[in-house]
Amino acid sequence: MPDSAVWVVAAVAVYAIGVGIYFVFCWPWSRSQRALRRLRKHGVCIRNLRHSEARALQLIECPAGAPVYRLEGACAEFIIRGKNGAEHVQTLAGVPVKYPAGLERAVRAGSNAAEVVPGRKDALIVRLNGVTLASSSRTLRG
Numbered sequence: 545m546p547d548s549a550v551w552v553v554a555a556v557a558v559y560a561i562g563v564g565i566y567f568v569f570c571w572p573w574s575r576s577q578r579a580l581r582r583l584r585k586h587g588v589c590i591r592n593l594r595h596s597e598a599r600a601l602q603l604i605e606c607p608a609g610a611p612v613y614r615l616e617g618a619c620a621e622f623i624i625r626g627k628n629g630a631e632h633v634q635t636l637a638g639v640p641v642k643y644p645a646g647l648e649r650a651v652r653a654g655s656n657a658a659e660v661v662p663g664r665k666d667a668l669i670v671r672l673n674g675v676t677l678a679s680s681s682r683t684l685r686g
Contacts, residue, residue: 576633576638579637583615588613589612589613593612594608611662613659614657615657615660616658617656618636618654618656619636619651636656636660636667640665640667641666642667646677647672647677650673
């Protein structure tokens with residue numbers, strides 16, 4: 545095998561490894577961020593965030609009156625490893641989401657229906673499969 549062919553094979557191998565690393569570690573995160581941007585831009589607001597929901601979430605970035613959107617689809621979880629350690633990312637219908645205390649128990653295998661408020665990095669779930677913030681906080685207390 546000529547010397548130049550060895551270099552070409554080595555370059556192709558390095559390129560393939562780089563593409564593989566991107567698709568394993570970076571692609572899921574960038575895809576979910578695109579889904580969140582799509583929700584903000586093209587999603588249909590179904591209602592506004594209530595004062596009680598805003599209080600329950602204790603959010604500064606999502607005040608009462610913020611738009612609430614509907615998401616339907618499967619839930620998934622993946623891990624991103626970076627300089628600051630591993631970060632667990634949960635998605636619903638491809639959109640990165642955060643579950644308030646108590647609502648993560650309402651996740652079903654298969655399809656889920658949620659009402660969410662888009663945040664900066666992820667959407668915050670207000671209602672999941674009929675379970676609301678108020679009902680989940682009552683369950684936790686009693």
